[in-house]
Each structure stands twice: as structure tokens, then as C-alpha cells.
Amino acid sequence: MKYSLTSHDWTEWFSGMARLRQDVLAGMVGTFALIPEVIAFSFVAGVDPQVGLFASFVIGVVIAFAGGRPAMISGAAGSVALVAAALVASHGLQYLLAATVLTGVFQIVFGLLRLDVLMRFVSRSVRTGFVNALAILIFSAQLPQMLGVTWHTYALIGAGLAIIYLVPRLTTAIPSPLICILLLTGFTMLVPMPVTTVASLGRLPDSLPSLLIPQVPFSLDTLTIIAPYALAMAAVGLLESMMTASVVDDLTDTTSSKARECAGLGLANLSAGLFGGIAGCGMIGQTVGNVRFGGRGRVSTLTAGVFLMVLMVLLRPWMAQVPVAALVAIMIMVSIETFSWSSLRELSRQPRMSGLVMLATVAVTVLTHNLAAGVTVGVLLSGVFFAFKVTQLMSVSSEYEAATDTRTYHVMGQVFFASADIMADEFDMRDAARRVRIDLTAAHLWDVTAVGALENVVSKLRRHGAAVDVIGLNTASAILVDRFGPTIRPG
Structure with missing residues (x-):
């Protein structure tokens, strides 16, 4: 420097x-x-x-x-x-x-x-x-x-x-x-x-x-x-x-x-x-x-x-x-x-989670007389609350086409360690459809946990006899899938 x-x-x-x-x-x-x-x-x-x-x-x-x-x-x-x-x-x-x-x-x-x-x-x-x-x-x-x-x-x-x-x-x-x-x-x-x-x-x-x-x-x-x-x-x-x-x-x-x-x-x-x-x-x-x-x-x-x-x-x-x-x-x-002093007035107007983070930071710092402990707790709570909020924005919907016997799952939102299991739970592994399409056009895979969850879903569906296609991967998600989940897109 x-x-x-x-x-x-x-x-x-x-x-x-x-x-x-x-x-x-x-x-x-x-x-x-x-x-x-x-x-x-x-x-x-x-x-x-x-x-x-x-x-x-x-x-x-x-x-x-x-x-x-x-x-x-x-x-x-x-x-x-x-x-x-x-x-x-x-x-x-x-x-x-x-x-x-x-x-x-x-x-x-x-x-x-x-x-x-x-x-x-x-x-x-x-x-x-x-x-x-x-x-x-x-x-x-x-x-x-x-x-x-x-x-x-x-x-x-x-x-x-x-x-x-x-x-x-x-x-x-x-x-x-x-x-x-x-x-x-x-x-x-x-x-x-x-x-x-x-x-x-x-x-x-x-x-x-x-x-x-x-x-x-x-x-x-x-x-x-x-x-x-x-x-x-x-x-x-x-x-x-x-x-x-x-x-x-x-x-x-x-x-x-x-x-x-x-x-x-x-x-x-x-x-x-x-x-x-x-x-x-x-x-x-x-x-x-x-x-x-x-x-x-x-x-x-x-x-x-x-x-x-x-x-x-x-x-x-x-x-x-x-x-x-x-x-x-x-x-x-x-x-x-x-x-x-304005932060006291804002408590009633700002999101509850933000207010809780502020109060937790104050409480831990004052009780321990340790500024690092208070800020660390505040940062961790902010991260947990953020992850929780993002998971609420993720959703999975499905539609069935009888003519082709195809079930299409549309995944929307951010898929990462906190939301990967929620995504996986939305898939019906007992579905009798011969073909399953997983559309990730409106989704983004952020980490290996997301890739692992998707790979697990794909492998289970294939074991039940369905032909599975994963479509709509953006560039960043595709790179993760190719590196950490090669079985998701065989061939």
C-alpha cells in the first residue's frame, strides 16, 4: 500500500x-x-x-x-x-x-x-x-x-x-x-x-x-x-x-x-x-x-x-x-x-428486524462492556435476518401438460444455503410424470449447497423413472453446476 x-x-x-x-x-x-x-x-x-x-x-x-x-x-x-x-x-x-x-x-x-x-x-x-x-x-x-x-x-x-x-x-x-x-x-x-x-x-x-x-x-x-x-x-x-x-x-x-x-x-x-x-x-x-x-x-x-x-x-x-x-x-x-435520539423515534417506523438488531447490539455491548461482542452479535443477527427474508422471496410452482406427460417446475428467487432445502421440499418425488422440466430462468444458484440440493432432486427424480431436464440456468449458475454438479446435466 x-x-x-x-x-x-x-x-x-x-x-x-x-x-x-x-x-x-x-x-x-x-x-x-x-x-x-x-x-x-x-x-x-x-x-x-x-x-x-x-x-x-x-x-x-x-x-x-x-x-x-x-x-x-x-x-x-x-x-x-x-x-x-x-x-x-x-x-x-x-x-x-x-x-x-x-x-x-x-x-x-x-x-x-x-x-x-x-x-x-x-x-x-x-x-x-x-x-x-x-x-x-x-x-x-x-x-x-x-x-x-x-x-x-x-x-x-x-x-x-x-x-x-x-x-x-x-x-x-x-x-x-x-x-x-x-x-x-x-x-x-x-x-x-x-x-x-x-x-x-x-x-x-x-x-x-x-x-x-x-x-x-x-x-x-x-x-x-x-x-x-x-x-x-x-x-x-x-x-x-x-x-x-x-x-x-x-x-x-x-x-x-x-x-x-x-x-x-x-x-x-x-x-x-x-x-x-x-x-x-x-x-x-x-x-x-x-x-x-x-x-x-x-x-x-x-x-x-x-x-x-x-x-x-x-x-x-x-x-x-x-x-x-x-x-x-x-x-x-x-x-x-x-x-x-432519532433512533428511538424510528423504532416504531422501521422494520422490526432492524430495530431488534439495533437493540441487540446495544444490549450485548452494554452488558459485556465489549464493543467487538456487540457489533459481532449485531452483524450475525443482520445476516440471519437477511437470509430469512431472502428465503421468503423464493418460491416453486408447477404445471402439468397431459399431452406430453410433462411436469414443469418453475423456481423463482435466490437459492443458497438457507433456501436450498426449502426449494428441494417443493418437488414431489412420487410424481408419475414421465418427464420433468426444472425451469431456473427466474432463479439464481449462489453456492455449492444450492447445487447439491438441485443435484439431489434430479437424482431422486431419475431414480423414480422420470426424464429430467434442467433449463434456464444463467451464466453464473451454469458455471457452478458444471463444476460442482456435473450429473445435473448429463451428456
């Missing part, structure tokens, strides 16, 4: 000072939205918070240049952390870093093989369910910060939401979440109160990440240990990134290169592993926040990564004083903006 810096790439980086300013400010909003989730996901994976923060910095910088979806923010994400947790618990951090490097290699290979085309099998109902589940998970992730706290925290969250939603009515020069953070941080510094701050979430890094090689034995045994985890992280990460990229495509009415995003994420994760970070992927909550406040180009993605380290290292003393309530307010806003 070869990419060049075309004029289109330049517009993704720079399209005027107004856009540059919006991208920078929106990227800063994305950074603040990153911090609490990245730290929380680090705990889920069983690693120090700085491992997740280092990863988010490296991934953010690399994906800004190598990714295929401008304005998308990537970092250490919960879905990947869930997979990594078991490896950390059993073998430790160094094996996780090695698995992260291998994850990147797998994803680069997936990009080169253009496996992004699999996204075409994800229906609109699954995508809507994915978005709604993410919104619910983003909101639920804030609940621990709102339980067992004093009234001061609730007051700050309420004030933060008021600032976020009311300030845009006065001015949009500066994104309201940034104003929320500045005002609430300044207020809590002037008026001390018992609230949780960023410093309370975990150890923050005090230096930039440095290049290192994972300290693991370079042997087949090590590869055997890390490969299953790396493959799982690669698949989950790509799935979430592709889904997030599709959401941004819809929000911005633009298109993106999914194959480039696959390879770019692989390069980002490979780099993260070599700089002491965990694997990551696209983060829909932070991405929606970025887009919501004007982020459209690659500068917003780069800003989110670079500004994270600026906050953590250069502005560490001030960043440590930011009340978590301000970040919770931002994430509540993101969850509200992420949820597709």
Missing part, C-alpha cells in the same frame, strides 16, 4: 487560519476528554496510568500523519484494555508491550490486505446500536466519580454543564468545555473544597516517553504467548476504529480511507509498544467531542496527542488541580451528543 502527500492531504492539514484555530481548540477539548478515560482504562488493563497516557500521546501523533480519517482521535481504549488485562495479569507489562508491537504488525498486514472491506457487512442498524451503546458506556463510566462524593461535586458538574451549554449562546470563539475547565479549576483553587482532582486519579508522567525494546525472550514460546492476545487486540481495535471512522464520515458528510486507517493504526500501535505504551484505537466519545466543536482536519488529531503531553509534563502542577467534576461534565455532554 503506497500513500503520497497529495494536494488533498494538504487541505486535511491546513485550509486557512480560521480552520486551523478551530482544529487546535477542538483538539484541546479532545485532550481533556481523553485524560479520565485513559487513566481509567489503564486501571482496567492493570498497568500504571502513565502507560496509557504515553500510548495516547504516541498513537495520537502517529495517527495524525498515517491515519485515513482526519479529525478522529485515537488513544488507549477500554475495549483493547479488556483484552490486555488477562495478559498483564498472567505475564506482566513487558509481555503486554511485546503484544502491542505485534498488534501493530497484524494491523498493518490487515491494512495491506484491505480487510477494511469487511465493514460493508455492518448494517446501519448495527452502527446505530454501536453509537448508542457507546453513549451509554461513556455515561456509565462517569458514575464512579459521582458516587460517594459530597454535594460540592454535584454542584460543580451542574455548573460545568451549564457553562458547556449556555456559553455557546454568547460566543463560540472558544469551545465551551475549555471555558468550563478553566473556570471550575480556578474556582476550586480559590475556594478549596473536598472534590477529586486529576492528581487523585493516579501517577502522572513527569517526562516524555523514551524508546525501549520490550524485555522478553525472543523465542517461539514468547510468540505463542503473545500472538493470541495481539490478534484479539488487533481485531477489536480495528473494529472500533472502523466504526468510529464511519460515524465521523456521517457527521461530517465526508469519506475516509479505511484501508489507510487500518495500516495507520498499526503503525501507531507498533510505535506505542516501542515507547512503553499499550495498544489503542479510535475513541468515539473524544472524537465526537472534537467534531462537535469544529475539529475537521489532521491538526485537531495532532493537537489532542501533543497537548496531552504538554498538560502532563509542562503544565503538570496546574493539570493536577483540575477537578474531575469538570471532566465528568464534558463526558456527560459527549454522551448526550453521541446518542442517536
Whole structure:
């Protein structure tokens, strides 16, 4: 896969000072939205918070240049952390870093093989369910910060939401979440109160990440240990990134290169592993926040990564004083903006099967906290329902000509693994007609199961003494019959 810096790439980086300013400010909003989730996901994976923060910095910088979806923010994400947790618990951090490097290699290979085309099998109902589940998970992730706290925290969250939603009515020069953070941080510094701050979430890094090689034995045994985890992280990460990229495509009415995003994420994760970070992927909550406040180009993605380290290292003393309530307010806003409220109204108007797929995707994702599981169930249900619907469109009718003692069967519709047996059951094997014609002019044979069912019907009819002719095969069906069912058309 070869990419060049075309004029289109330049517009993704720079399209005027107004856009540059919006991208920078929106990227800063994305950074603040990153911090609490990245730290929380680090705990889920069983690693120090700085491992997740280092990863988010490296991934953010690399994906800004190598990714295929401008304005998308990537970092250490919960879905990947869930997979990594078991490896950390059993073998430790160094094996996780090695698995992260291998994850990147797998994803680069997936990009080169253009496996992004699999996204075409994800229906609109699954995508809507994915978005709604993410919104619910983003909101639920804030609940621990709102339980067992004093009234001061609730007051700050309420004030933060008021600032976020009311300030845009006065001015949009500066994104309201940034104003929320500045005002609430300044207020809590002037008026001390018992609230949780960023410093309370975990150890923050005090230096930039440095290049290192994972300290693991370079042997087949090590590869055997890390490969299953790396493959799982690669698949989950790509799935979430592709889904997030599709959401941004819809929000911005633009298109993106999914194959480039696959390879770019692989390069980002490979780099993260070599700089002491965990694997990551696209983060829909932070991405929606970025887009919501004007982020459209690659500068917003780069800003989110670079500004994270600026906050953590250069502005560490001030960043440590930011009340978590301000970040919770931002994430509540993101969850509200992420949820597709129109999908609730559409439930009564759209086909029941589509609604069931959307609800199943939401339910599985929320119950398991596993985005890959939810999307997989949604895709499988979509496939089953589609197959069921297509089988209902297939029919077989027959007519008898007494003059020639001929029974003609007319097969109409799509014949494949789900409808082949239904077709076969429509033939009367005890029919006493001396001649049987099977007319497939209005049908299409899709697979070897269909050919096998037709071959079985023909052979049974011939055993009962009927002369069987198969007519009307289209070109594609005829090729399948000649290759996998030669006895259907003898001679």
C-alpha cells in the first residue's frame, strides 16, 4: 500500500487560519476528554496510568500523519484494555508491550490486505446500536466519580454543564468545555473544597516517553504467548476504529480511507509498544467531542496527542488541580451528543428486524462492556435476518401438460444455503410424470449447497423413472453446476 502527500492531504492539514484555530481548540477539548478515560482504562488493563497516557500521546501523533480519517482521535481504549488485562495479569507489562508491537504488525498486514472491506457487512442498524451503546458506556463510566462524593461535586458538574451549554449562546470563539475547565479549576483553587482532582486519579508522567525494546525472550514460546492476545487486540481495535471512522464520515458528510486507517493504526500501535505504551484505537466519545466543536482536519488529531503531553509534563502542577467534576461534565455532554435520539423515534417506523438488531447490539455491548461482542452479535443477527427474508422471496410452482406427460417446475428467487432445502421440499418425488422440466430462468444458484440440493432432486427424480431436464440456468449458475454438479446435466 503506497500513500503520497497529495494536494488533498494538504487541505486535511491546513485550509486557512480560521480552520486551523478551530482544529487546535477542538483538539484541546479532545485532550481533556481523553485524560479520565485513559487513566481509567489503564486501571482496567492493570498497568500504571502513565502507560496509557504515553500510548495516547504516541498513537495520537502517529495517527495524525498515517491515519485515513482526519479529525478522529485515537488513544488507549477500554475495549483493547479488556483484552490486555488477562495478559498483564498472567505475564506482566513487558509481555503486554511485546503484544502491542505485534498488534501493530497484524494491523498493518490487515491494512495491506484491505480487510477494511469487511465493514460493508455492518448494517446501519448495527452502527446505530454501536453509537448508542457507546453513549451509554461513556455515561456509565462517569458514575464512579459521582458516587460517594459530597454535594460540592454535584454542584460543580451542574455548573460545568451549564457553562458547556449556555456559553455557546454568547460566543463560540472558544469551545465551551475549555471555558468550563478553566473556570471550575480556578474556582476550586480559590475556594478549596473536598472534590477529586486529576492528581487523585493516579501517577502522572513527569517526562516524555523514551524508546525501549520490550524485555522478553525472543523465542517461539514468547510468540505463542503473545500472538493470541495481539490478534484479539488487533481485531477489536480495528473494529472500533472502523466504526468510529464511519460515524465521523456521517457527521461530517465526508469519506475516509479505511484501508489507510487500518495500516495507520498499526503503525501507531507498533510505535506505542516501542515507547512503553499499550495498544489503542479510535475513541468515539473524544472524537465526537472534537467534531462537535469544529475539529475537521489532521491538526485537531495532532493537537489532542501533543497537548496531552504538554498538560502532563509542562503544565503538570496546574493539570493536577483540575477537578474531575469538570471532566465528568464534558463526558456527560459527549454522551448526550453521541446518542442517536432519532433512533428511538424510528423504532416504531422501521422494520422490526432492524430495530431488534439495533437493540441487540446495544444490549450485548452494554452488558459485556465489549464493543467487538456487540457489533459481532449485531452483524450475525443482520445476516440471519437477511437470509430469512431472502428465503421468503423464493418460491416453486408447477404445471402439468397431459399431452406430453410433462411436469414443469418453475423456481423463482435466490437459492443458497438457507433456501436450498426449502426449494428441494417443493418437488414431489412420487410424481408419475414421465418427464420433468426444472425451469431456473427466474432463479439464481449462489453456492455449492444450492447445487447439491438441485443435484439431489434430479437424482431422486431419475431414480423414480422420470426424464429430467434442467433449463434456464444463467451464466453464473451454469458455471457452478458444471463444476460442482456435473450429473445435473448429463451428456
